[in-house]
Amino acid sequence: MAFVLGIDVGSGYSKAVVCEDRSIRSFAVMPSGGDYKEIARTVATKALLEIGLSFNDVVYTVAAGYGAGMVDFADHSLTDISCHATGIHHLFPSVKTVIDVGAQFSRAIRLDNDGRIANFILNEKCAGGSGKFLQTIARILHMNVNEIGDLSLTATNPVEFTTACAVFAESEAVSRIAEGAAPADILAGLNKAMASKIITLVTRVSYAPDCALTGGGAKNRGLVKAIQEELSTTVLVADEPQITAAFGAALVAFERIQAR
Amino acid sequence: MSPYFAGIDIGSTMTKVVIMGDEIVASIIGPTGPEHRKLANKVIEEALIKAALSFEDLAYIVATGYGRINVPFADRQVTEITCHAKGIHHLLPKVKTIVDIGGQDSKGIKISNGKVTGFVMNDKCAAGTGRFLEIIADSLGVPLVKLGEISLTADKAAEISSTCTVFAEHEVINKLSGGESVANLVAGIHESVATRVYALVNKLKIEPEVAITGGGAKNIGLVKALEHKFGFPIVVPPEPLITGALGAALVGKEVYEKYASEGLVPTRSGHGLEEARLFS
Numbered sequence: 175m176a177f178v179l180g181i182d183v184g185s186g187y188s189k190a191v192v193c194e195d196r197s198i199r200s201f202a203v204m205p206s207g208g209d210y211k212e213i214a215r216t217v218a219t220k221a222l223l224e225i226g227l228s229f230n231d232v233v234y235t236v237a238a239g240y241g242a243g244m245v246d247f248a249d250h251s252l253t254d255i256s257c258h259a260t261g262i263h264h265l266f267p268s269v270k271t272v273i274d275v276g277a278q279f280s281r282a283i284r285l286d287n288d289g290r291i292a293n294f295i296l297n298e299k300c301a302g303g304s305g306k307f308l309q310t311i312a313r314i315l316h317m318n319v320n321e322i323g324d325l326s327l328t329a330t331n332p333v334e335f336t337t338a339c340a341v342f343a344e345s346e347a348v349s350r351i352a353e354g355a356a357p358a359d360i361l362a363g364l365n366k367a368m369a370s371k372i373i374t375l376v377t378r379v380s381y382a383p384d385c386a387l388t389g390g391g392a393k394n395r396g397l398v399k400a401i402q403e404e405l406s407t408t409v410l411v412a413d414e415p416q417i418t419a420a421f422g423a424a425l426v427a428f429e430r431i432q433a434r
Numbered sequence: 435m436s437p438y439f440a441g442i443d444i445g446s447t448m449t450k451v452v453i454m455g456d457e458i459v460a461s462i463i464g465p466t467g468p469e470h471r472k473l474a475n476k477v478i479e480e481a482l483i484k485a486a487l488s489f490e491d492l493a494y495i496v497a498t499g500y501g502r503i504n505v506p507f508a509d510r511q512v513t514e515i516t517c518h519a520k521g522i523h524h525l526l527p528k529v530k531t532i533v534d535i536g537g538q539d540s541k542g543i544k545i546s547n548g549k550v551t552g553f554v555m556n557d558k559c560a561a562g563t564g565r566f567l568e569i570i571a572d573s574l575g576v577p578l579v580k581l582g583e584i585s586l587t588a589d590k591a592a593e594i595s596s597t598c599t600v601f602a603e604h605e606v607i608n609k610l611s612g613g614e615s616v617a618n619l620v621a622g623i624h625e626s627v628a629t630r631v632y633a634l635v636n637k638l639k640i641e642p643e644v645a646i647t648g649g650g651a652k653n654i655g656l657v658k659a660l661e662h663k664f665g666f667p668i669v670v671p672p673e674p675l676i677t678g679a680l681g682a683a684l685v686g687k688e689v690y691e692k693y694a695s696e697g698l699v700p701t702r703s704g705h706g707l708e709e710a711r712l713f714s
Contacts, residue, residue, distance in 0.1 A: 278601070299596075299597045299598060300559070300597070300598045301598045301599075301600035301601060302559075302598075306600055306601075310600070336558075337557070337558045337559070338558075339558060339559045339560050339599075340560075340598070340599070340600045341560035341565055341566075341569065341599045341600065342538065342557075342558070342559075342560055342565070345538075
C-alpha cells in the first residue's frame with residue numbers, strides 16, 4: 175500500500191488527488207490565482223491534511239495541466255490530455271470520446287479500445303465553448319456560475335442565440351433581458367449555444383460512444399443535457415468531474431512505483 | 435423643385451441618415467438605441483431640420499442596415515451590402531473591393547460597375563470587428579476615437595497571440611502590467627484586427643482600388659495596418675460612416691427616376707412620421 179499524489183494546475187482551478195494505490199482517499203480544488211508554484215503546494219497540502227497525511231507520506235507525485243511545469247515537488251509531469259484519458263478510462267472503461275470543458279479551454283479527446291489517445295483537439299482560440307463563456311454570463315445575471323445548470327433546467331421557452339461568441343452572446347443576453355426573457359430561458363439558450371460550439375470539436379475527432387464529460391463545465395447539468403441532446407445519447411459524468419485529470423495523474427504515479 | 439431622397443442606415447451601433455437631391459444636402463450620425471422605431475423618427479427629423487426640408491419633400495425613402503425592418507415610413511428595405519456598394523461607387527468609381535468594419539461585424543464586398551459581385555461577412559465572432567477595439571480600448575482606459583493616433587506613436591507593435599476578444603483582453607492587461615507601453619499594445623491590437631479582416635476579405639479576390647468604410651475607417655492606425663497586409667493603399671472616403679445611408683438614398687433616387695421616366699410615381703409606404711410614432 176502506498177500513497178500517491180496527482181496534481182492538475184489548470185488555468186482556472188488547481189486540483190489535488192491523494193490515492194492509496196488506485197483508490198481516491200481525498201481531494202481538494204482551489205482557484206489557481208496568479209502563483210502556480212504556491213497554489214500547487216497549497217492545494218496538495220489541503221488534500222493531504224484532510225486524511226492526516228503530510229508530503230513525507232507521499233511516495234510519488236505526478237503533475238499535469240497548464241501550470242504543471244511550476245510544480246517543483248513533482249517527480250514527473252504529463253499533459254492534462256493524457257491524464258484525462260487515464261482518469262476517464264479507469265472510471266468508465268467503455269468511453270471513447272472525452273469532452274473536457276475547462277475554465278479557458280475546451281477539448282475533445284478520442285480514445286481507442288485500450289484507453290490510449292487516438293486523437294485530440296483543443297479549442298484555445300475562442301472562449302465560446304469554455305468556462306469563460308459561462309462566467310461572463312453568470313456575471314451579467316448576477317449569479318454564481320455553479321447555479322447556472324439547475325436554473326437552466328427550469329426553462330420553459332429557451333432563447334435562441336445567433337452566436338456562441340462570448341462577447342456577442344453577452345450583448346444578446348442583455349438585449350433579451352431588456353425584452354423581458356426569463357433568466358432560466360436565457361441560460362438554457364446559452365447552454366445550447368455552448369453545446370453546439372463544443373460539438374464541432376467532438377465531430378472533428380470522429381465521435382464514437384460512449385462519451386464522458388469532464389472539467390468544471392460537467393458540473394453544469396444544463397450543459398450536460400444540451401450536449402446529450404446534440405449527441406442524441408447519454409453522456410457519462412463522474413461524481414467529481416473536475417478532478418479527472420488529477421486522478422489520472424495519481425493513477426500514473428501509482429503505475430510508476432509499480433514499475434520500479 | 436427637384437425631388438429629395440432619404441437613406442437611413444440603422445447599424446448595430448450607429449444610425450446614419452443622408453438626404454440628397456442631386457447632391458447630399460444633409461447627413462446625420464448618431465448612436466443606435468434599443469428602440470429603432472422611435473430612433474428612426476428622431477434622426478430623420480433632425481436631418482430634415484438640417485436640410486431645411488419637411489417630411490413631405492421626400493419623394494422616396496430607403497432603409498438599410500441591421501435595423502432596416504424597423505423603419506415603418508421607409509418605402510423600401512435594401513441590404514447594407516447593396517447600399518455600401520452603391521454609395522462607394524458614387525463617391526469613388528474606381529473602387530473594386532470594399533472593406534467594411536462596423537460596430538459588430540466586418541465585411542468584404544466586391545463590386546463591378548456599382549453592382550455587388552461577391553461578399554463575405556463575419557458577424558459570429560467579435561474578433562476583427564469594432565467590438566474588439568471597443569473592449570480593448572476600454573480595458574486600456576483609452577477612448578475608442580483616440581486609438582488611431584495613439585498607435586502612430588508606437589515604436590513596435592506588441593504581439594497579441596490570442597484571437598478571441600476575451601483572451602486578448604487578458605493578454606493585453608497582462609502585457610500592460612508587464613511594462614509594455616499603451617501605444618505598442620494599441621498597435622498590436624490593430625495588427626490583430628487587420629489579420630482577421632484580411633483573412634476574411636481574402637476569401638474574395640482582392641482587387642484595387644480598395645476602399646474602407648464603417649467606423650473602423652476612422653482609425654488611421656487600423657487603416658495603416660490593413661494597408662500593410664493588403665500590400666497597397668486603401669482609400670478612405672471623406673465620411674466613411676455614411677456610405678450605406680448614401681447608397682440607400684441613391685437606390686431611392688434610382689427607383690424614383692425609373693418611374694418618372696415612364697411618367698409614373700413609385701408606390702409609397704403610406705406611413706408618415708406621426709403614424710410611425712403610434713407604434714413606439
